[in-house]
Amino acid sequence: MFYDSNDGAKKTFTDNLDLGIGNKIRYRVQSKLANGALSSYTNELGYDVTNGSADIQYGTMSVANIGWNALFFKNKYLQVSPAIALGAPSNANFSTILVPRAKVISSSTRTNIQILPWSYQNVSSLSKEESVPYLIAPFGSSDLGGLKVMSNKSSVSGAWTNITFASPFDTIPVVFANQIASGTTFATIVRVRNITKTGFQAKIMKESTNTSTLSAEDVSFIAIAPGTGSIDGRKVVVGRTANNFVGFIYKSISYGDSIPSPIFLAQMQTCNDDPVTAGLRCLAVADKYATVVKQRERSSGESTVSSEMVGWIAISSVQTPSGIEQSKDGSLLSIFPNPVRDILHIQGDGLKNQDAEIFNTVGVLVKRIPVNENKIDVSDISSGYYLLKIKGLPSCKFVKY
Structure with missing residues (x-):
């Protein structure tokens, strides 16, 4: 409901369109009759943004x-x-x-x-x-x-x-x-x-x-x-x-x-x-x-x-993650290239002797691999969106193609 009035003299109503509420806006209109009853709805109207x-x-x-x-x-x-x-x-x-x-x-x-x-x-x-x-x-x-x-x-x-x-x-x-x-x-x-x-x-x-x-x-x-x-x-x-x-x-x-x-x-x-x-x-x-x-x-x-x-x-229709994340304590994790086909390079503090864990979008662990020479091989995982986690560092999203 965006307008409700009992003013019988009012014949028109103008509403400012809100272009920020979505890309596909659809609506129907009905009139309030003199006895307070509502008419049937009109056909569907709308616009796109x-x-x-x-x-x-x-x-x-x-x-x-x-x-x-x-x-x-x-x-x-x-x-x-x-x-x-x-x-x-x-x-x-x-x-x-x-x-x-x-x-x-x-x-x-x-x-x-x-x-x-x-x-x-x-x-x-x-x-x-x-x-x-x-x-x-x-x-x-x-x-x-x-x-x-x-x-x-x-x-x-x-x-x-x-x-x-x-x-x-x-x-x-x-x-x-x-x-x-x-x-x-x-x-x-x-x-x-x-x-x-x-x-x-x-x-x-x-x-x-x-x-x-x-x-x-x-x-x-x-x-x-x-x-x-x-x-x-x-x-x-x-x-x-x-x-x-x-x-x-x-x-x-x-x-x-x-x-x-x-x-x-x-x-x-x-x-x-x-x-x-x-x-x-x-x-x-x-x-x-x-x-x-x-x-x-x-x-x-x-x-x-x-x-x-x-x-x-x-x-x-999905934005590519930037590959740079910072935790509340200031720790940084940076990955590149992103999207990646095979070798994912990692930059961050405390990577030595750490394991990298890769999760899919529903939270399932897909791969656990040691971080050797600040890089990991992701060539064997399927194309899609993933979350990279390394203990003590912020999580980072990446795309495998």
């Missing part, structure tokens, strides 16, 4: 309809407008082909997100909730823990448009591009191709049987150098598949690393069967891989597709 720092924000939005859904920026973009990138939606409504779109409502405070079915399907509602991953970055140059990020917008129509980066990349980046005005009432999708170190081509696509002319509108893009980086203490991996990898059969994309509970965005980097209109859907997202498929709109009755190269980014 981003995760992330002041510069780059990210997350996964839950969508249960084909209308526009509000996504508020936890940190406002007061100086520079943001680019919006949407990944492949989930596939809960597997019999309906859906594509995601964005519409910036306020460049400083929020955007709307929609997943829209192609018109020929005559779908007006969704039976199951879908999820749409998103990445938001300010126009200009950013950084993801050593990975170069370039974001901007360009006017794009139904014809291929050349877009040039403000500064070239050292390697060919992964490009995520989306509409941020979405002026049509019917489904559309942005496709990219010919990505180089200096730029790429993009165009907006619609159903093949739709005879409407697509006017030029703003398309934002986020280009990221491939590799391993970080954001807000969370591991980030950016990569691309081989060409002709993802087609009409589900294919699994390996991150080459373990990413705890990742936020996974994927978009096609090629357009091998232009002018076929198609998008991606995501069947599953796991700690080491995600499974995606290319879905063609079938208004013309055709269903064949060519396979594509897919670019992706996986962002851990």
